[in-house]
Amino acid sequence: MTTVTPKGAPPAEGRGRMPALYLGHGAPPLADDALWTGQLSSWAAALPRPKAILMISAHWEEAPLALSATTTVPLVYDFWGFPQHYYEVTYAAPGAPELAASVRKLLRAPGTPVQDIPDRGLDHGAYVPLVEMYPDADIPVLQLSMPTLDPRRLMEIGRKLAPLRDEGVLIVGSGFFTHNLRALSQDGTVHSVMSEFDDWGRRALEAEDIDALLDFERKAPAGQLAHPRTEHFAPLFVTLGAAESELSSQRSVIDGFWMGMSKRSLQFG
Template identity: 40%
Template sequence: MATHYPSLFISHGAPDFILTRDPAIAALRMLGKRFPQPRAVVVISAHWIRQPIGVTSGETQPTIHDFSGFPDELYQLTYPAKGDPLLARQIVEAVTAGGMESTPVADRGLDHGSWIPLLLMYPEAAVPVIQVSLPSENLQASADLGAALMPLREQGVLIIGSGSSVHNLGALNREARIAPWASRFEDWLQTTVEGNRFDELLDAQQLAPEFGTAHPTPEHFAPLAAAWAAGNQTSPGQRFHHGFMYGNLGMSMFEFH
C-alpha cells in the first residue's frame, strides 16, 4: 500500500540559499530522509503563475536558472529529474474536474523554487517531479488547486508548496537584522496555521499584521494556501522549521496531514 504523505510548505529562500550554511539546509536534507521515497513529487512554486493552470508533462525536466547576478557556481548546478507524463495527465484531469482550466506543458522545466529544495531533499534526482503553476496570486484559487491535488497523497505522491513565509526583497539586509514587523508576521502565521484557522489564512491580506510589508506581492504566500488545502484544511498544520535569511526573508516550513 502506498505511503500517505503529508503535504508541505517550504520556504526556498534566495537563489543562493543552497550555497550558504543557513540552518534550513539541514532541515531540508533531514526532511528528505523522514519519509519513504515517494512515487513522485508535485511542486507548486511561487515562480510559475499561469492560467490555464500548467502542468509540466515532459519525460525530462530541464533545470531553469530563473535568476541573475549570482555566483557562477550557482549556474553550474542542475537537477536532472525525470517527469511522469501519465501522472501529469491525471493531474490535468483532476484540476479540470475541480472546476479550473488546466493544460499540460511539455516544454517547461523546474524553476529554482522547485529544484533547489529538491536538490537538498532528494539529491540523486531519482524521484519523478511535476511542477504545477499557481492559477493566480488569489489565495482562494490556490486553495482550490491544492484541494484538487489532495487525493494524490494517497497514491504515494508528495505535494509541496514552495514560496517564502516572509518575502520583501526591498527589506533584506546582509547584517541579518530581523525587523519587528517580520517577527510579528511570523508569529501570526504560526498561530494561524497551528491554531487551525484556515479561513483566516485565506483572508490574510486583511487580517494579518502588516501583510503588505511581509508580502508586497502575494505569490510567495499563495503556495501555503495550496499546501494546506492539499493536506487537510480542516486540521491544523505544524511548523517544523523557522528562521530568517538575509534579515527578513522568512524561512518557515509547515507540514499538513
C-alpha cells in the same frame, strides 16, 4: 502511528498517505547555508519516500493552469546577477507523465482547462530545495503553475489534488513565509514587520484559523509589507487545501530567519 525505519534503510516508498508540505525555498545561495541545507536533508530523510513529487512554486504563474515538462528538460534559471556557478546547477529528475495524467483528470473541468508546456523545466522554487532534499534526482517531479493568486481558488485546487497523497505523491507548495526584498539583511537583522507577520502566521495556523489566513493581507500585522506581492505566500493555500482534513497534524519543521526573511516551513500529515 509513526513508522520507525531501521537504521541505514530508507523510508518505505509511498507507504500510506503522504504528507503535504509548504517550504521556504530561499534563493540559489541557499546551497551555501549549511544549517538550512541540513534541515531540508533531514526533513526529507524522515519522510516516506515519494513515488512522485508535485511542486507548486511561487515562480510560476500561468493561466490557464499549466503542467511542466513530463520528460527531463533543462532547468529554468529564473534569476539574475548571481555568480556563474549558480547557473551550472543541474537536477535531471525523471519526468512524471503518469502524475500529469492524474492531475489533468482531477483538475480539468468545463471552463477549467489544463494546458501542457512540454519544454518548461523546473524553476528555482522547485529545484533549489529538491537538490538538498533528494540529491540523487531519482524521483519523478512535475511542476504545476499557479493560475491565480486568489487564496480561495488556490485552496480549491489543493482540495482537488488531495487524492494524489493516497497514491504516494508528495505535494509541495514552495514559497517564503515572508518576502519583501527591501527587507533583505546581509547581517541577519530581522525587521519587526517580518517577525510580527511570522508570529501571527504561526498562531493562525496553530488555531486552524483558515479565514484569517485567507484574508491575511487585511488581518495580519503589516501583511502587505511582509508580502508586497503575494506570490510567495500563495503556494501555502494549495498545501492547505490538500491537507484540509489534517490541519491539526501540522508542525513547523523549520523556523527562524534567513537574510531577514522567515523561512518557516510546514508539514501536514
